[in-house]
Amino acid sequence: MEKLVLTDNTELEIMDGASLDYIRIQTDNFAALDQIAGALKKEGNLAKVQFKTDDEVTGEYEDLYMERPMFQEADMTPDGNVVSVIAFREKTELEKRVDAIERGQEIQNGALEDLGQVVSEIAEGGEK
Numbered sequence: 001m002e003k004l005v006l007t008d009n010t011e012l013e014i015m016d017g018a019s020l021d022y023i024r025i026q027t028d029n030f031a032a033l034d035q036i037a038g039a040l041k042k043e044g045n046l047a048k049v050q051f052k053t054d055d056e057v058t059g060e061y062e063d064l065y066m067e068r069p070m071f072q073e074a075d076m077t078p079d080g081n082v083v084s085v086i087a088f089r090e091k092t093e094l095e096k097r098v099d100a101i102e103r104g105q106e107i108q109n110g111a112l113e114d115l116g117q118v119v120s121e122i123a124e125g126g127e128k
Helices: 032-041 093-127
Strands: 002-005 011-014 023-027 048-053 056-062 064-066 073-076 082-086 088-090
Touching (some): 023 032, 032 082, 056 088
Antiparallel strands (some): 023 082, 048 056
């Protein structure tokens, strides 16, 4: 059995012959695609992705980008199952740098908020 394992350990069963840019997923119905989409869109869930055959890791990637549209193909098989195709690519160096800048900005924003609260408390304490 082939699997795609996301950062949060969500396991998606995939069909044989997957590559980073062509991954086929078979589900019982179209509604199941919503659950898959939720796992794929979850913040940070593509930071580390593994491909497994049975329980053996056959590929490991970091910092992936989900190609759009999310489901590049989706069709019903004669037996009523749904086969959809998703694709990833590795992030470019520029995208990785932007991610690092955004993480740093979030930390700075938090520190400025904390500093603002401390200054407010000092100012309020000085008026009493």
